[in-house]
Amino acid sequence: MATAIQSIDDVKNEALQAFSKEFDGQGADYCVCAPGRVNLIGEHTDYNAGFVLPMALPMVTIIVGKLNGTNNCTVVSTSKSITTTNKAEFDVSIRAEIKPGEPKWANYMKGCIANFPGNVPGFNALVVSTVPMGSGLSSSAALEVATYTFLEAITGIQSKNLREKVLACQKAEHEFAGVPCGIMDQFISVMGEEGQALLLDCRDLSVTLVPMGNIRDHVFLITNSNSPHKLSFSAFRERRDACYDAAKMLNKKSLRDATMEDLEVLKNQGASEIMLKRVCHVINENSRTIAATAALQSGNYIKFGKLMNDSHDSLRDNYEVSSPELDTLVNAARKVEGVRGSRLTGAGFGGCTITFLKKDAVDEVIKSIKESYNGKASFYIATPSRGARVLECK
Ligand code: NG1
């Protein structure tokens, strides 16, 4: 059996109670939530201005809070995986002077305040999250987007458009967490729609909704390897830089505009074997994402699953971001009848896999994984959920 995901109402009540306990019995005046995400296909394409096909999850980060009439913020997180202090205090009187520091988790929030298009008054807040950390389900984007939504609520300043919000949250991660991430995570956490996966064009930030109501007897199963991202930021940066260098050599703005013919051009310019493999992945992964979207829309689940498999194999062999743990999970799932496809999701190196399968094969897949995987895997059924929003404060 897959693990049930705590309902948003439950998480909210937990947050409201914890707020009142933490802040002398006071009630919160504002409550917001933002979801984590799982990417169905389109990996390492977002920072190449390409396509991704994620869905927002019912796993969320909730922030509840109240203005405190000062220029200081006190934020408490209830997350059990935080190893340093769970309380952060910082001054917001001059936004330009907000700098990252300790505790690290608060940097995502500080980064949003620093990039918010308006002054932010002091507040007390409490953060609760059901998005597992460091597993490729975007706990960091959920925290950024929840923070930005909270700031909109307490200031009454609405971002000009969603694009401004998405970019400010991404900037927070770049500048305050030092992670050179693409735009997918913040984009889907803002734009998610219930019952839909979203094809995102990371070049112009346009969105195509892909209704999932008609997948009938199929589901997406997330398997968390619980082997945390061994992705050192350097490995991610290295991949990204190889792509940027290749685009430069091709005289293109990004690899979004590259075609398979460009591989020859790169070869003639003396590109390394590694660079050619990285570029090959990105070009094909963009085509796969478009083809997979069409397959999903037309109900061709065999084809969709095959494209997921191809995506994983390319991430393993060309992009070299899989791990023995992820390969074991994927192989154990693929063995089971009724499984259409299985791949790693997110940056790789650890974290989660996503498997598309017939509903009645779920238990058999879980059994197969438990038999061949040494670690302790956890399982969730992914249902496409809504993006960030303000919740009623009761
Ligand atoms: P994960 O693995 O969820 O951290 C990372 C990037 C995404 C995207 C994917 C690969 C961060 C925060 N996010 O996702 O922007 O590039 O890898 O498709 O680094």
Ligand code: MG
């Ligand atoms: Mg992250």
